[in-house]
Amino acid sequence: MEIGGRQITNRLFLGTGKFSSNRLIPEAVRAAGVQVVTVALRRVDMEFEQENIAAYIPEDCIMMPNTSGARNAQEAVRIARLARAAGCGNWVKIEVISDNRYLLPDNYETIKATEILAGEGFVVLPYMSPDLMVAKKLVEAGAAAVMPLGAPIGSNRGLKTRELVRILIDEIPLPIIVDAGLGRPSEAAEAMEMGAAAVLVNTAIATAGDPVAMARAFSLAVAAGRLAYLAGPGESVEYARASSPLTGFLRD
Amino acid sequence: MNIYLNGKATDIPDGLTISGLVAQRRLNPETIIVEHNYNLVKKEHWDGIVLKENDRVEILRFVEGG
Numbered sequence: 001m002e003i004g005g006r007q008i009t010n011r012l013f014l015g016t017g018k019f020s021s022n023r024l025i026p027e028a029v030r031a032a033g034v035q036v037v038t039v040a041l042r043r044v045d046m047e048f049e050q051e052n053i054a055a056y057i058p059e060d061c062i063m064m065p066n067t068s069g070a071r072n073a074q075e076a077v078r079i080a081r082l083a084r085a086a087g088c089g090n091w092v093k094i095e096v097i098s099d100n101r102y103l104l105p106d107n108y109e110t111i112k113a114t115e116i117l118a119g120e121g122f123v124v125l126p127y128m129s130p131d132l133m134v135a136k137k138l139v140e141a142g143a144a145a146v147m148p149l150g151a152p153i154g155s156n157r158g159l160k161t162r163e164l165v166r167i168l169i170d171e172i173p174l175p176i177i178v179d180a181g182l183g184r185p186s187e188a189a190e191a192m193e194m195g196a197a198a199v200l201v202n203t204a205i206a207t208a209g210d211p212v213a214m215a216r217a218f219s220l221a222v223a224a225g226r227l228a229y230l231a232g233p234g235e236s237v238e239y240a241r242a243s244s245p246l247t248g249f250l251r252d
Numbered sequence: 253m254n255i256y257l258n259g260k261a262t263d264i265p266d267g268l269t270i271s272g273l274v275a276q277r278r279l280n281p282e283t284i285i286v287e288h289n290y291n292l293v294k295k296e297h298w299d300g301i302v303l304k305e306n307d308r309v310e311i312l313r314f315v316e317g318g
Contacts, residue, residue, distance in 0.1 A: 042313065082312060086285040
């Protein structure tokens, strides 16, 4: 698939938050063959020395800064511009959140930010609550992909928004990337089987007992789900249909 | 002299440039982003900006995130 002029062959995008050690990030990236990773932008803490996250992201990866911390479109635009000026490319994940309990995105502000940043030449991937009309407006606003949530961020609850995501996949001519909430590889596979273009996973990998192995497991599930989607699953029916011939039995 | 560094009132010597501030704080210029009075300042211009009373300086960096 192509996004923002880049050929993306690995459909697992990885978030870099919550790893117990930054050293696990490049290992997870390599184990899963990940091409797109997200980072955030924050104030430097003057009291404590901090590690440079970019040093842990392999150079051939696309580093996609998110606008986390933004509470409205204007703040998201500011963060995106700063991130681009810092020389980390022109991809941005729009994340506008003012709800602190469920961390649900503000779709209205997200549309506004998408429009401004797409107009400035950014490759904009907006994180959104799945809603068909909002997704259509994001297309008009110039988004490069649409990223509906599967469940609240960091909840590992799975593809709770299944029906709405399915409608987006059906109706929206852009890649639909399920972002947030996927807790297990089987859930990522399910999203891919439905026709999602990719999934973005962070917490489920970073907080696993063995994050590197889990990154690999997600990568395999995503590839399997994609292959199944392309293969076209057979129909499901109410009653049994014998798989072996119903003639030539030995009993008579 | 007082400036607002990452939102906090901070005392700095008169005549300090952005480069000087970065050096004083022992920050690696390669890994940070500097915003001066809400304008992004590229590294090559840090030397030319002398901080003034009540200036607002934000020093940012990329961190882990989803």
